[in-house]
Amino acid sequence: MQLPAQSRQDRNRAASTEAWRHTPRQSPLVAGEASTVAPGVLPFGDTPPSADGQSEPVMCGWDISTTTTTPHLLVTGSTGSGLSTALRSIAVSATSQHCDVVAMHAGGLVGLNDLEGWPGVRFIGRDAAGFASALEVVHTELHARYEALESSRSSEADPSTSPSELTPLVLLVDAWSIAVSALRDAETVRRAFDQLRTILGLGRFVRVHVALSNHRLDPEVLPGELLDQFAARVALGRLSPATLLRLWDLTAAPEQVVHEPGWGLASLAGPHSPEPIRIWTLPHLHQDAPQAPSGYASGFIADHPVLAG
Numbered sequence: 001m002q003l004p005a006q007s008r009q010d011r012n013r014a015a016s017t018e019a020w021r022h023t024p025r026q027s028p029l030v031a032g033e034a035s036t037v038a039p040g041v042l043p044f045g046d047t048p049p050s051a052d053g054q055s056e057p058v059m060c061g062w063d064i065s066t067t068t069t070t071p072h073l074l075v076t077g078s079t080g081s082g083l084s085t086a087l088r089s090i091a092v093s094a095t096s097q098h099c100d101v102v103a104m105h106a107g108g109l110v111g112l113n114d115l116e117g118w119p120g121v122r123f124i125g126r127d128a129a130g131f132a133s134a135l136e137v138v139h140t141e142l143h144a145r146y147e148a149l150e151s152s153r154s155s156e157a158d159p160s161t162s163p164s165e166l167t168p169l170v171l172l173v174d175a176w177s178i179a180v181s182a183l184r185d186a187e188t189v190r191r192a193f194d195q196l197r198t199i200l201g202l203g204r205f206v207r208v209h210v211a212l213s214n215h216r217l218d219p220e221v222l223p224g225e226l227l228d229q230f231a232a233r234v235a236l237g238r239l240s241p242a243t244l245l246r247l248w249d250l251t252a253a254p255e256q257v258v259h260e261p262g263w264g265l266a267s268l269a270g271p272h273s274p275e276p277i278r279i280w281t282l283p284h285l286h287q288d289a290p291q292a293p294s295g296y297a298s299g300f301i302a303d304h305p306v307l308a309g
């Protein structure tokens with residue numbers, strides 16, 4: 001018996017969405033398939049196939065171009081929901097677009113260790129001293145960029161330096177509250193919050209961007225003034241009512257995609273209703289994906305002892 005057209009369409013839609021829901025996708029950027037990426041947008045996942053089931057999932061990413069309205073990205077979710085995996089995908093995306101990357105990674109099964117030595121990755125802090133250094137390096141760089149822009153503005157000899165000529169610098173903060181709790185005293189914690197606040201507040205003007213993950217969104221670790229700076233937002237895995245409320249002012253979950261690691265909701269273009277997202281996974285970078293992005297050139301201005309040493 002011939003099915004009515006509408007039913008066939010529904011079946012197509014169901015089948016293709018089902019496949020999307022259950023098939024992890026490895027980042028095409030590691031294999032060098034980055035040709036369709038818009039400059040300044042860092043793809044790290046995709047959204048479901050079209051409603052008619054006819055077209056592929058749509059690649060989606062974080063806009064850090066000079067005209068971005070989403071200079072900083074927040075990734076949240078319960079333990080094991082794929083936060084570190086998301087930051088690794090963002091790191092590879094960033095370096096494939098010739099950004100500099102500084103990272104701090106505070107534990108969990110999936111680390112950022114294999115990013116060590118990846119072109120463009122300038123520093124990874126893994127302990128209390130490393131977290132403080134990562135923030136210090138980026139904070140120093142932020143001020144160096146401001147000074148360079150200021151002096152270029154006031155110099156008739158070289159009035160041409162503009163933010164668009166700066167190499168984007170991405171600070172990846174994996175598990176912010178764990179990093180904070182590792183810091184040894186109240187003064188160091190206060191300094192870390194101050195530096196993050198400055199980086200979030202001023203970074204957009206000198207192409208310094210933050211992608212920060214945290215399991216919880218408690219105001220003690222992410223006060224409203226910091227949360228507000230993250231215009232791009234992702235929540236993974238099983239989402240709590242508190243998360244939905246704090247991120248999107250939602251009192252109930254929209255139709256959730258998959259309650260599994262790496263799947264969730266995202267509003268990447270600003271404070272809009274979230275859409276389903278599937279985060280790309282990565283192989284171990286140095287064993288399985290030796291092809292580093294080509295043409296990389298660092299744009300660091302600061303001659304910081306952490307980087308020099």
Ligand SMILES: Nc1ncnc2c1ncn2[C@@H]1O[C@H](COP(=O)(O)OP(=O)(O)OP(=O)(O)O)[C@@H](O)[C@H]1O
Binds near residue numbers: 077079107263278
């Ligand atoms: N995008 C994804 N697609 C498929 N599986 C994923 C994805 N992200 C994570 N996973 C699975 O979930 C596991 C945990 O991922 P990950 O370590 O990134 O989560 P996390 O939230 O950082 O966890 P932790 O709380 O331990 O820091 C991975 O080993 C992997 O098996």
Ligand SMILES: [Mg+2]
Binds near residue numbers: 085107108109
């Ligand atoms: Mg983790």
